[in-house]
Amino acid sequence: MIDATSPLSTEILLEADSVCVHFQAASRFGLTRPPPVRAVDGVSLRLVAGDSLAVVGESGCGKSTLARALAALIAPTAGQVRYRRRDVATSGCHERRLMRRAVQMVFQNPSGALDPRLRVETIVREGLDAGAIGMRAERVARVAHALDMVGLGAQHARAYPGQLSGGQQQRVGIARAIVMAPEVLICDEVTSALDVSIKVQIVELLMSLRDSLGLAYLFISHDLGIVRQIATRVAVMYLGQIVETASTASFYRAPAHPYSVALLSAVPIPDPAIEATRHHIELLGEVPSPSNMPTGCRFRTRCAQAQPRCAAEAPELRDFGPGRAVACHYPISASAD
Amino acid sequence: MTAASDTARDEAALSVGDLRVRLRARAGIVHAVNGISFAVRAGEIVGIVGESGSGKSVAMMATLGLLDAQIVEQASGLVTVGARTWRDIVVPDPWTSRSPELAIVFQDAIAALNPVLTVGAQMTDALAARHGLATGPARARARELLDAVRIADAARVLDSYPHQLSGGMCQRVMIAIAISAEPKVLVADEPTTALDVTVQAQILDLLRRIRDRTGMAIVIISHDLGVIARMASQVYVMYAGRIVESAPAGALFADPRHPYSRALLQCSPRIDRDDRASGAIPGAPPDMRRRRPGCAFAPRCTQATARCGAEEPALIPAGVRSVACWHPVGGGRHD
Amino acid sequence: MTGIDAAAPPDDAAASGASPWRRFGILNALFALWLIAMLIAALFGPAFLAEQAMLPRLDFRLKPPDAANWLGTDAVGRDILARVVVAARPTLTIALGGVAVGLVIGTLIGTLAGYCGGWVNLVCMALVDIKLGFPTILFAIGVIAVFGSDTANLVIVIGVTGFVTYARVQRGVVLKIKAQPYIEAARAVGSSHARILALHVVPNALSPLLIVASIDLVRVILLEASLSFIGLGIQPPTPSWGGMINAGRDYLQTAWWICVGPGLVIMLTALGISRLGDWLRDELDPSLVT
Numbered sequence: 001m002i003d004a005t006s007p008l009s010t011e012i013l014l015e016a017d018s019v020c021v022h023f024q025a026a027s028r029f030g031l032t033r034p035p036p037v038r039a040v041d042g043v044s045l046r047l048v049a050g051d052s053l054a055v056v057g058e059s060g061c062g063k064s065t066l067a068r069a070l071a072a073l074i075a076p077t078a079g080q081v082r083y084r085r086r087d088v089a090t091s092g093c094h095e096r097r098l099m100r101r102a103v104q105m106v107f108q109n110p111s112g113a114l115d116p117r118l119r120v121e122t123i124v125r126e127g128l129d130a131g132a133i134g135m136r137a138e139r140v141a142r143v144a145h146a147l148d149m150v151g152l153g154a155q156h157a158r159a160y161p162g163q164l165s166g167g168q169q170q171r172v173g174i175a176r177a178i179v180m181a182p183e184v185l186i187c188d189e190v191t192s193a194l195d196v197s198i199k200v201q202i203v204e205l206l207m208s209l210r211d212s213l214g215l216a217y218l219f220i221s222h223d224l225g226i227v228r229q230i231a232t233r234v235a236v237m238y239l240g241q242i243v244e245t246a247s248t249a250s251f252y253r254a255p256a257h258p259y260s261v262a263l264l265s266a267v268p269i270p271d272p273a274i275e276a277t278r279h280h281i282e283l284l285g286e287v288p289s290p291s292n293m294p295t296g297c298r299f300r301t302r303c304a305q306a307q308p309r310c311a312a313e314a315p316e317l318r319d320f321g322p323g324r325a326v327a328c329h330y331p332i333s334a335s336a337d
Numbered sequence: 338m339t340a341a342s343d344t345a346r347d348e349a350a351l352s353v354g355d356l357r358v359r360l361r362a363r364a365g366i367v368h369a370v371n372g373i374s375f376a377v378r379a380g381e382i383v384g385i386v387g388e389s390g391s392g393k394s395v396a397m398m399a400t401l402g403l404l405d406a407q408i409v410e411q412a413s414g415l416v417t418v419g420a421r422t423w424r425d426i427v428v429p430d431p432w433t434s435r436s437p438e439l440a441i442v443f444q445d446a447i448a449a450l451n452p453v454l455t456v457g458a459q460m461t462d463a464l465a466a467r468h469g470l471a472t473g474p475a476r477a478r479a480r481e482l483l484d485a486v487r488i489a490d491a492a493r494v495l496d497s498y499p500h501q502l503s504g505g506m507c508q509r510v511m512i513a514i515a516i517s518a519e520p521k522v523l524v525a526d527e528p529t530t531a532l533d534v535t536v537q538a539q540i541l542d543l544l545r546r547i548r549d550r551t552g553m554a555i556v557i558i559s560h561d562l563g564v565i566a567r568m569a570s571q572v573y574v575m576y577a578g579r580i581v582e583s584a585p586a587g588a589l590f591a592d593p594r595h596p597y598s599r600a601l602l603q604c605s606p607r608i609d610r611d612d613r614a615s616g617a618i619p620g621a622p623p624d625m626r627r628r629r630p631g632c633a634f635a636p637r638c639t640q641a642t643a644r645c646g647a648e649e650p651a652l653i654p655a656g657v658r659s660v661a662c663w664h665p666v667g668g669g670r671h672d
Numbered sequence: 673m674t675g676i677d678a679a680a681p682p683d684d685a686a687a688s689g690a691s692p693w694r695r696f697g698i699l700n701a702l703f704a705l706w707l708i709a710m711l712i713a714a715l716f717g718p719a720f721l722a723e724q725a726m727l728p729r730l731d732f733r734l735k736p737p738d739a740a741n742w743l744g745t746d747a748v749g750r751d752i753l754a755r756v757v758v759a760a761r762p763t764l765t766i767a768l769g770g771v772a773v774g775l776v777i778g779t780l781i782g783t784l785a786g787y788c789g790g791w792v793n794l795v796c797m798a799l800v801d802i803k804l805g806f807p808t809i810l811f812a813i814g815v816i817a818v819f820g821s822d823t824a825n826l827v828i829v830i831g832v833t834g835f836v837t838y839a840r841v842q843r844g845v846v847l848k849i850k851a852q853p854y855i856e857a858a859r860a861v862g863s864s865h866a867r868i869l870a871l872h873v874v875p876n877a878l879s880p881l882l883i884v885a886s887i888d889l890v891r892v893i894l895l896e897a898s899l900s901f902i903g904l905g906i907q908p909p910t911p912s913w914g915g916m917i918n919a920g921r922d923y924l925q926t927a928w929w930i931c932v933g934p935g936l937v938i939m940l941t942a943l944g945i946s947r948l949g950d951w952l953r954d955e956l957d958p959s960l961v962t
Binding site for chain 1: 852853854856857858859860861862863864867871872875876
């Protein structure tokens with residue numbers, strides 16, 4: 001599980017280099033132009049083969065927008081998304097198509113992400129049909145194989161999405177992605193709409209697919225419990241920026257950014273004995289608007305440790321111990337390590 | 338009725354007896370709640386945990402008399418709040434019958450507020466209608482209530498429209514409205530499911546403070562065992578419209594006896610442990626349109642025997658807890 | 673992986689409940705019979721009843737319904753039942769043709785406007801606004817005066833005047849569908865815009881369009897009537913349902929049956945089409961299965 005984090009294991013598959021995605025809101029009566037919403041504001045990250053990187057954060061932090069930029073579903077306002085070191089925006093038509101196939105995405109809302117009027121087999125085959133990959137018989141065989149891999153059978157292939165349970169629908173979503181034989185699977189909150197018992201089934205499926213297909217995963221999630229189980233590395237986002245990256249083990253043992261600490265302390269643990277003695281850090285106030293950021297460190301308005309320097313100077317993402325980087329002037333050192 | 342619930346009912350703020358609800362759905366009759374009983378003491382926080390379709394929300398809606406009469410096929414049970422008892426589960430005008438004693442907070446707070454009225458207008462309306470307050474005193478009382486739910490700039494929030502507020506802020510407003518009538522029991526139906534985890538922590542903390550200050554009982558419904566562990570002192574586990582296990586939180590989490598409770602706890606992902614949550618629960622929750630004989634969990638249960646498929650186990654009290662299972666797991670010791 | 677919910681077969685409880693024909697119902701069957709009768713009338717009516725429908729018989733003027741003339745006779749003594757049957761062909765040709773033209777133009781414009789957005793949307797909606805600001809009758813008079821009032825021109829005129837509703841409805845529906853996650857999912861596996869439009873957008877937008885079309889059919893039949901009234905519609909002596917109602921307006925006080933016969937026929941036909949359209953929409957929508 002640990003070897004995948006090692007940077008020398010293999011080449012970089014997918015890379016974000018200072019990616020920004022800004023949305024321009026519509027002007028009021030054509031007069032005033034409101035400031036853009038800076039959903040993603042200078043994010044850099046790398047995904048190597050066999051990696052499982054989880055991007056965590058609360059709603060509005062820009063993690064889903066980042067996922068869409070990495071899947072080439074939206075173009076970054078600034079910065080580059082690179083697939084195998086080639087800039088996706090400037091590469092040729094053929095290369096883009098290859099990249100589209102290699103980077104697949106699974107979506108949050110399993111029922112909404114499936115066209116209700118199409119049979120499961122048609123939905124799963126769509127990518128092959130669109131790319132005219134192989135002969136028809138070959139496509140049908142690949143669809144059957146993909147459905148088999150996610151634990152669905154021929155009787156599900158003929159069904160409509162409305163006839164399936166939520167867990168089965170999410171399996172169809174995964175089959176649609178892996179039928180393209182991708183290298184990278186971007187999973188956007190794939191378990192958040194599911195019941196606890198079904199959630200674990202999907203996690204187990206994704207883990208078995210990683211082992212059998214050698215997939216690299218990018219998980220977008222707010223569920224820190226699930227992330228601990230599936231990710232080898234964690235990146236925490238706050239207001240469009242990454243504030244901490246670390247290996248999963250060290251992140252959960254000793255988070256260094258004050259926001260990471262608060263985030264972890266807020267997650268309830270299903271054990272009343274532990275809950276009774278835990279210290280919960282209550283964050284001050286509310287998340288600032290992404291169109292009107294605070295000066296300096298974006299977290300300072302809610303940070304209990306904030307100093308005058310935090311308002312004046314934005315902290316860079318700097319190395320802080322092995323395999324860890326933190327964007328904070330006063331990171332919290334692991335006390336007992 | 339069992340002896341345990343008899344003693345509980347003496348001092349109960351709310352007690353529900355043998356609640357049964359069948360609902361009409363497009364594809365048939367749904368057996369949503371199949372005979373549940375529970376009690377809440379004043380100042381107590383009770384947790385009801387279950388997955389979607391377990392009937393936990395329908396049960397609470399029925400308790401509050403909030404079921405839509407149009408879709409109720411059949412509903413029966415006994416709801417006692419303080420000295421008052423209701424036998425009719427479906428009531429024509431819910432707000433006049435049980436609201437002073439019982440109040441509810443829903444999952445989707447933004448949808449529960451009217452988008453075209455300011456928060457202040459909605460709160461003062463409710464206060465004026467319910468307590469006969471004039472506009473001035475009603476607004477003053479609204480500010481007081483917003484202070485009580487720890488909203489710092491109450492004046493600004495009163496003049497805001499719901500869409501201008503965050504989800505957490507809307508949920509605070511809903512809680513303020515719910516506690517305005519000083520109910521004996523506050524039912525919180527997945528109050529934090531739509532919220533971020535740091536906001537969830539704030540709201541849970543707020544509910545606890547309100548309990549400490551007013552002594553009102555709280556029934557918190559959640560699918561998240563973590564939330565239940567943080568809040569509740571008594572826990573009811575629901576599956577397929579029945580309570581399959583009830584126990585004090587400490588006992589339940591330390592040593593769940595029903596195979597479903599145990600499996601649910603085992604597969605809940607935790608941030609404080611590295612080990613992969615062991616063993617997903619096989620299969621899917623049952624189709625509530627068809628009632629099968631025997632234990633509803635039997636098809637997914639690793640311990641199931643022939644008896645489980647044939648006879649439905651009753652909820653049998655044993656010490657402080659009750660379990661509805663022919664082959665309860667764990668626990669060598671008796672508590 | 674131990675047992676998983678995937679092994680369970682798809683939920684077929686609802687599907688096995690009733691066959692499509694059981695859900696069809698007796699009322700729909702009656703309407704279907706009616707529409708078949710209208711179709712037969714349109715196909716064979718003119719061949720058999722042309723004479724009764726066209727030739728004036730002044731000795732039979734304004735007879736109320738009786739055993740010989742079931743729906744009575746009109747101001748020049750023609751049998752109204754015969755005229756209604758013969759009128760089915762020109763009326764339905766123009767009505768269905770007009771609806772089809774409006775549907776195609778409106779769907780095209782609405783889909784483009786909704787899916788593309790931006791300047792395409794502005795251009796399409798400008799077309800709609802221009803049409804809305806231009807009096808229908810004036811437009812009809814202009815086109816027919818220049819090109820003549822044959823059936824094809826009538827169909828085009830009626831269709832063009834009707835596209836606005838389809839375009840507006842379709843634009844709204846497409847905007848909603850475009851925001852569905854399955855559209856983004858289709859893009860993520862590399863589907864082209866044309867493919868997404870054909871496979872996802874248009875099929876999912878069909879049912880609102882069908883409803884609009886069944887309402888529009890009545891409008892088109894009545895529009896043809898008003899065009900007939902000012903002499904631009906189907907030319908006498910060829911009868912049309914709308915034209916017959918128009919002709920009977922002056923006699924409403926004295927000979928009500930002149931209007932009532934064709935009025936009933938229009939009503940039943942429109943109702944039948946809209947009811948069967950509803951049924952068809954429900955049957956075609958797999959998302960309503962459970």
